[in-house]
Amino acid sequence: MHWELFSPLTTEAPESATALTALPEGLFYGYSVYTTFKMPLSEQVIDLHLQRLKKDCKALGLSWRFADHQILGQLKALFQPSRPVFRLTVLADVEGYAAFYDSPGQALPTRLIVSARQAPTATNTGxxxxxxxxxxxxxxxxxxxxxxxxxxxxxxxxxxxxxxxxxxxxxxxxxxxxxxxxxxxxxxxxxxxxxxxxxxxxxxxxxxxxxxxxxxxxxxxxxxxxxxxxxxxxxxxxxxxxxxxxxxxxxxxxxxxxxxxxxxxxxxxxxxxxxxx
The missing domain is CATH 3.20.10.10 (D-amino Acid Aminotransferase, subunit A, domain 2)
Known part of the structure; x- marks a missing residue:
């Protein structure tokens, strides 16, 4: 369980801690792989990103349990021209530092986080x-x-x-x-x-x-x-x-x-x- 003790707008401690949705431990230890790209993009190029993401998961011992066609469908559904840059992050979804080592011969469970943001301002300057x-x-x-x-x-x-x-x-x-x-x-x-x-x-x-x-x-x-x-x-x-x-x-x-x-x-x-x- 994770709690937020201080809100972003104040340094004063609240009367009680606010419970957050369970967060993957990979977030805290940087145990993650990701890929970033700008939409719209052809399915062929997105597939290149997904294949590299799978390869990187294997390198870190992270499991891949996501269907490519479902990811592609969600990307199309989430796409907004004002926020075209997508990042797909796969994190180790365990609880506690020791959980990384509980089953060293097995791939770690994972969570896929999809985020979108604005594109950087285009410039021709070197x-x-x-x-x-x-x-x-x-x-x-x-x-x-x-x-x-x-x-x-x-x-x-x-x-x-x-x-x-x-x-x-x-x-x-x-x-x-x-x-x-x-x-x-x-x-x-x-x-x-x-x-x-x-x-x-x-x-x-x-x-x-x-x-x-x-x-x-x-x-x-x-x-x-x-x-x-x-x-x-x-x-x-x-x-x-x-x-x-x-x-x-x-x-x-x-x-x-x-x-x-x-x-x-x-x-x-x-x-x-x-x-x-």
């Missing part, structure tokens, strides 16, 4: 990034343990920047990983560069997957070899991708301007058009 030597735990899983990443991004925003660029903790030759919530791409001499999630340790984003498919369809060469920060800064164009804000160009990294070339701009525009149609 992103200003700050490098941070940090790698998320379980980097290939989209999980709820985001505290360190959020703190790093808050510090970047306080410095007047837009986001962080996570790089590997290697002082000699740091590798590009991802931003706080997006994958990173570079363009050099018509070649599309990006990190490899499994080898380098970053999220295998759904929009990243679709960009690589678009590159193949457009016969754009792709290089997924280790992508150093020095190589990124030498690119003729750099952009990021996620399922909510789509594809956005990067203006500078640590104050170093990205020398966008017209050919790189055309390639990014072609990839964006292919992904969005």
């Amino acid at each position: 992103l200003r990034l700050k490098t941070v030597a940090h790698q998320r735990p379980l980097p290939t899983v989209k999980h709820g343990a985001m505290t360190e990443t959020i703190l790093h991004k808050r510090q970047a925003l306080q410095a007047g920047l837009d986001d962080i660029l996570l790089i590997s903790n290697s002082p000699d030759n740091p590798l590009v990983l991802e931003t706080s919530t997006a994958n990173v791409f570079g363009i050099r001499d018509g070649v599309l560069r990006s990190s490899d999630p499994v080898r380098d340790g970053c999220l295998p984003g759904i929009t990243r997957h679709r960009i690589l498919e678009a590159a193949e369809a457009l016969r754009v060469p792709v290089d997924l070899s280790p992508f150093s920060l020095a190589e990124l800064l030498d690119c003729q164009g750099v952009f990021i991708s996620n399922a909510v804000s789509g594809i956005r160009k990067v203006e500078h990294v640590d104050g170093q301007i990205i020398a966008w070339q017209p050919s790189a701009q055309r390639l990014m525009d072609s990839l964006s058009h292919t992904v969005n149609t």
